[in-house]
Amino acid sequence: MTASTSRDLTVTEVRLTPVLVADPPLLNTQGVHQPYTPRLIVEVVTADGITGLGETYGDTKYLELARPLADRLVGHRVDDLNRLFAEADEVAVDAARVFGQVDVGGLRGVQTADKLRLSVLSALEVACLDALGKSLGLPVHALLGGKVRDAVEYSAYLFYKWAEHPEGVTAEKDDWGAAVDPAGVVEQARRFTERYGFTSFKLKGGVFPPEEEIAAVRALAAAFPGHPLRLDPNGAWSVETSLKVAKELGDVLEYLEDPTLGTPAMAEVAAGLKGAARSASDKGGGGRRAGVPLATNMCVTTFAEIKEAFTRDAVQVVLSDHHYWGGLRNTQHLAAICRTFGVGVSMHSNTHLGISLAAMTHVASTVPNLHHACDSHYPWQSEDVLTERLTFEDGTLRVSDAPGLGVELDRDRLAFLHRRWLDDDGALRDRDDAAAMRVADPDWGRPAVPRW
Numbered sequence: 001m002t003a004s005t006s007r008d009l010t011v012t013e014v015r016l017t018p019v020l021v022a023d024p025p026l027l028n029t030q031g032v033h034q035p036y037t038p039r040l041i042v043e044v045v046t047a048d049g050i051t052g053l054g055e056t057y058g059d060t061k062y063l064e065l066a067r068p069l070a071d072r073l074v075g076h077r078v079d080d081l082n083r084l085f086a087e088a089d090e091v092a093v094d095a096a097r098v099f100g101q102v103d104v105g106g107l108r109g110v111q112t113a114d115k116l117r118l119s120v121l122s123a124l125e126v127a128c129l130d131a132l133g134k135s136l137g138l139p140v141h142a143l144l145g146g147k148v149r150d151a152v153e154y155s156a157y158l159f160y161k162w163a164e165h166p167e168g169v170t171a172e173k174d175d176w177g178a179a180v181d182p183a184g185v186v187e188q189a190r191r192f193t194e195r196y197g198f199t200s201f202k203l204k205g206g207v208f209p210p211e212e213e214i215a216a217v218r219a220l221a222a223a224f225p226g227h228p229l230r231l232d233p234n235g236a237w238s239v240e241t242s243l244k245v246a247k248e249l250g251d252v253l254e255y256l257e258d259p260t261l262g263t264p265a266m267a268e269v270a271a272g273l274k275g276a277a278r279s280a281s282d283k284g285g286g287g288r289r290a291g292v293p294l295a296t297n298m299c300v301t302t303f304a305e306i307k308e309a310f311t312r313d314a315v316q317v318v319l320s321d322h323h324y325w326g327g328l329r330n331t332q333h334l335a336a337i338c339r340t341f342g343v344g345v346s347m348h349s350n351t352h353l354g355i356s357l358a359a360m361t362h363v364a365s366t367v368p369n370l371h372h373a374c375d376s377h378y379p380w381q382s383e384d385v386l387t388e389r390l391t392f393e394d395g396t397l398r399v400s401d402a403p404g405l406g407v408e409l410d411r412d413r414l415a416f417l418h419r420r421w422l423d424d425d426g427a428l429r430d431r432d433d434a435a436a437m438r439v440a441d442p443d444w445g446r447p448a449v450p451r452w
Contacts, residue, residue, distance in 0.1 A: 007135045008047035009077040014070035014124070015043040018058045019417035020428055021383050023351055024174050025166075026159040029206030029236040029447060031437030035165045036428045037351045038421070040066060041385055041414060044127040046078060052131025053409055054123035055355035056323050058421075059430045061097040065120045068092075078128040078135070085125075085326070088117050115302060118326035125327035126359045126405070133404035140362040140405055144328060147365035151396040155200040155230070155373040156192035157349065157380070158185055158220075160207045166440035174382060181212075182219035189220060192379065197394040200228035200254070200373045206236030210245050210452050221252040228254040228373065235261035235298060238450040242269045246292050247276060254372065255293040255317050255344075261449055263299045267314035270294050293317055297348035301325070303334070310341050317372060319348035323356070328363040335367040346372035354378070354386040357397070358405040361390075365399040385414045 020036040038058030045051050056062060068091045073084055093113035129140050141147040163178040179188045185203060192198050201220055205213045210233075217231055235258050237245065242259035246269065249256070260269055273291050293316035300309045301324045309315050318338055322331045338345040345367065347360055357378045364370055378390065387408045390397060400406025421429065437444040 007050075009079055009132065009135060010047045011044055011073050011076055011078060011128075012047050013043075013045040014073055014127075015045070016063070016066050016070060017041045017043070017414055017418050018063055018421045018429070019385065019414065020058075020420040020424060021351070021353065021381060021417060024159075024176065024380055025162040025164060025436075026204070026380065027161060027207045028159070028204055028433060029234045029449075029451065031433035031435070031444065032162065032166075032440070033351070033433060034428055034431060034436040036420065036424075037431055038429055039351075039353055040123065041353075041355065041409075042066075042070070042123040042127045043409070044073065044078060044124065044131050046131055046135065048135065050131045050134050051409075052078065052127040052129065052134065053355050053405060053407065054125070054127030054130070055353055055359070056119055056123035057350070061094070061116060061430075062120055064094060064097070065091065065116055066123075069117065069120050069124060073124055073128075078132045081125055081128055081327075081329075085121060088121055089114075091117065093117070112302075115324070118302075118330075119323050122323045122325070122327040125329070126322070126355070129328065130404040137403050139399075139401050139403060140328070140359070141365050141399060144332060144363060144366045147362075147399050148368050149365050149370075149399070151393075151398045152361045152364040152370075153200075153373040153396050154198065154376045154392060155202050155228070155395075156189055156196070156198035157375055157377055158188055158192070158201055158203045159380075160185070160204065161188070166436070182216040185216045186219050186223045189224065193224075196379060196392040197396075198373075198392070199395050200230075202230040202232060202257075202375060204234070205231050206233030206451065210237065210241055214245060214248055217249055217252060230254050230257055230295070231259075232257035232295075233259055235259070235449055236447075236451045238452065239265050239268045239272070241450065241452050243272045243276075246273055250292045253292045255295040257295040257319070258298045259294070261298070263305070263309050263312060263314045266294055266296065266299055266309070267312040270313055270316070293344065295319055295344075295346070297321060297324075303337075306337060310343060315343065317344035317346060319346050319375065321348040321350065322359060322363060323350065324348075328359060331363045332366060335369060339369045344371055345369055347374035349375035349377050351377045351381065353381060354384045354390050354407055355405065357390055358400070358407045361397050361399055362405065383413070383417065385410055385417065 040058040042054035295317035297319040
């Protein structure tokens with residue numbers, strides 16, 4: 001009898017625990033991070049008592065879907081995920097939760113019922129793979145076909161940042177200090193390097209006028225010569241501004257992420273950069289770097305959005321996110337499509353805990369064409385639900401060969417963070433960076449885009 005047949009892999013229970021996790025006052029085009037951000041911790045329990053862990057967004061609209069989707073998982077085996085995904089369309093989504101406007105923060109993009117379901121299913125899939133791996137004594141990467149690298153490289157995720165949250169807001173202070181100018185950004189990058197060994201840097205832009213953010217990237221290039229640099233203004237710029245910034249920073253940027261909103265606008269920027277590169281080359285000026293690649297985690301977040309973006313050559317790097325795409329297996333499917341069309345692939349990050357980071361690392365280790373360091377907010381999160389924090393060494397995270405994800409839940413920490421969620425009056429259960437900004441600036445509204 002094999003290990004798989006000797007185990008009862010039937011799901012008998014799914015536990016859903018929303019939590020609020022401390023978040024620093026990080027700035028973006030939409031506003032500033034609230035003092036706490038919601039996450040949802042998922043536990044899938046099998047008949048043999050094995051528990052698998054997953055994590056996703058904890059906003060109310062995800063919680064509303066999580067219970068009916070979790071209920072459908074009960075009675076399935078943890079290796080019966082295809083059937084669960086096929087059944088997911090039968091779970092109704094509140095029409096009020098679906099909208100077709102672009103989120104200027106780039107956190108969700110256009111919100112459809114399918115995207116909501118996939119974000120919840122991603123946590124259920126990861127939890128099932130974790131439980132399956134523990135049952136079989138295999139790491140998750142083995143369940144995905146095996147790793148092609150023993151460590152995954154991550155980049156330092158730099159933010160313009162206040163020293164503390166606005167007056168009157170209670171939250172734990174951090175020791176990072178403020179970063180609101182080029183000198184502050186460079187100092188933040190130095191601390192990331194000293195603490196974690198990161199060798200590539202991404203700056204969240206769209207906060208200050210483009211000239212100021214160009215200066216910050218130039219300061220980074222001077223402080224860390226030859227290191228890969230990225231800039232992500234979350235669609236805050238017009239096509240004209242995007243072209244201007246890309247041309248001015250073309251000699252130092254690894255890629256420019258979502259400078260403008262939507263596939264048509266991104267395609268226009270890409271075409272303009274290619275034209276400039278050809279012109280420079282024809283004049284004997286080289287021009288190779290003028291064609292800086294464009295990356296996205298906003299205009300390509302589902303398989304249905306790939307065709308237009310790829311046929312129009314609007315993006316040259318897709319930043320995957322297993323929460324968006326529906327899990328680790330879909331992330332591998334995305335990477336295969338990108339490889340087929342010669343499009344680069346890396347990973348986007350949301351404000352996440354260690355369960356998500358472990359899942360990201362497992363799937364990243366299996367993707368052959370992962371040629372860019374992955375993003376991660378994890379160093380910004382002072383709190384976690386794991387018994388032991390994951391540790392970056394020389395800017396990389398080693399891939400665990402322990403069964404499942406290789407992480408263990410700290411139930412006391414989970415209970416503490418869940419209690420914070422229970423005690424909240426509802427103001428923080430849905431992330432709203434604009435609302436947080438209004439604490440400091442009552443006249444702040446959701447900025448119209450393009451801002452510049």
